[in-house]
Amino acid sequence: MLTVDQVGELVRPALAPSVRVTGAAELGGGGFAAVWKVLLDDGSAVVLKTSPPPDAELLGYERGLLAVEADYFARIARELPDLPVPEVLHHGTDRSRCDGDWMVMSLLPGTPLSELSAGPRDAGVRRQLGAALARVHALEGPEFGYPGEGRRRAATWRAAYLGIVDDLLADADRLGWTLPVPATEIARTVAAAADALEPVTRPALVHFDLWDGNVLAAPDASGAGSGSAAGTGTGAGVGSAAGALRLSGLVDGERCLYGDPLVDLVSPVLFGAIEDEPDHPLLRGYASATGGKPLDHAEVARIRLYRLWLYLVMNVEIPTRGMDAPAHAAGNTHRAELLRAAVAAVAAVRKG
Numbered sequence: 001m002l003t004v005d006q007v008g009e010l011v012r013p014a015l016a017p018s019v020r021v022t023g024a025a026e027l028g029g030g031g032f033a034a035v036w037k038v039l040l041d042d043g044s045a046v047v048l049k050t051s052p053p054p055d056a057e058l059l060g061y062e063r064g065l066l067a068v069e070a071d072y073f074a075r076i077a078r079e080l081p082d083l084p085v086p087e088v089l090h091h092g093t094d095r096s097r098c099d100g101d102w103m104v105m106s107l108l109p110g111t112p113l114s115e116l117s118a119g120p121r122d123a124g125v126r127r128q129l130g131a132a133l134a135r136v137h138a139l140e141g142p143e144f145g146y147p148g149e150g151r152r153r154a155a156t157w158r159a160a161y162l163g164i165v166d167d168l169l170a171d172a173d174r175l176g177w178t179l180p181v182p183a184t185e186i187a188r189t190v191a192a193a194a195d196a197l198e199p200v201t202r203p204a205l206v207h208f209d210l211w212d213g214n215v216l217a218a219p220d221a222s223g224a225g226s227g228s229a230a231g232t233g234t235g236a237g238v239g240s241a242a243g244a245l246r247l248s249g250l251v252d253g254e255r256c257l258y259g260d261p262l263v264d265l266v267s268p269v270l271f272g273a274i275e276d277e278p279d280h281p282l283l284r285g286y287a288s289a290t291g292g293k294p295l296d297h298a299e300v301a302r303i304r305l306y307r308l309w310l311y312l313v314m315n316v317e318i319p320t321r322g323m324d325a326p327a328h329a330a331g332n333t334h335r336a337e338l339l340r341a342a343v344a345a346v347a348a349v350r351k352g
Ligand SMILES: Nc1ncnc2c1ncn2[C@@H]1O[C@H](COP(=O)(O)OP(=O)(O)OP(=O)(O)O)[C@@H](O)[C@H]1O
Pocket: 027, 028, 029, 030, 031, 032, 033, 034, 035, 047, 049, 086, 105, 106, 107, 108, 109, 112, 213, 214, 233, 234, 249, 251, 252, 253, 254
């Protein structure tokens, strides 16, 4: 855990010489990295994110994530400047100053959807998210898979996906973590369904992790309570404001990769299935930007493969996130059920 003085030292390279740090508070939700809101004496604030130290036990794909996240935000800021991603102010790698990498970025206004319980009021935000995602998906990479040094990549999406799943199964084995479905059954199930991935021929930039905690919403300019959260970051007041909300931030781009745009339809409905909700606002927003049509059978088959992947990650990361303690038993039982159901759903598409 960093002290406020250490936080101040790390953000220093991103600040004008005259600006002073007046305080810092850890932002909730950072399960992988440590994330701080840092207050400055000019009344503004920035965000500091530090990655785990190099000797931390991580999953194989979790290498160099902060550099990848910095590149993701920088590329979107460059190519789609009206989309609300943080501005990267500094990316530090000096081990004499911090065990892990660190990034200083602008503080976006708003509150995560996960903290809002806004009900139908957040439909507009989800529509805007769908439209924004469609634009990010127009950006391409050179190959399928993860960007960055020594990470899983392949010339085809099928090979990248199967390799990513294999790597996660190898992680579970290395960590001695028993999965709720045997690794051999998972590998067999995805291999048998992998023909569904063949139509994907364009490596689109996908975020992968847009669950509600990584989508920020703020009152829109005309909404009641406008200004209560704008400028204060994860501010109070949005949840109780009765006015309309707007999409004010996409954060946590560290798990991005190049692949099928449909990957991004899974995390936003973390415990459900977007293909069972044809009127979901995210789908409507996405279709408004792409002229898209309802999801077809082949697309549903792919989405189910991606849900299996997401739930596999959520099971394999239990030991590395320190969630293998008895206090997490109920949550882990739920994760296990999700994975079992996802494997069965992939197998069912194959039979259907
Ligand atoms: N630039 C930003 N502006 C405002 N809030 C931010 C910003 N970056 C992060 N946050 C807030 O801090 C939280 C944690 O940040 P982030 O998701 O990047 O950390 P993480 O450790 O990678 O999270 P996860 O547990 O999802 O892996 C976010 O959910 C968001 O609420």
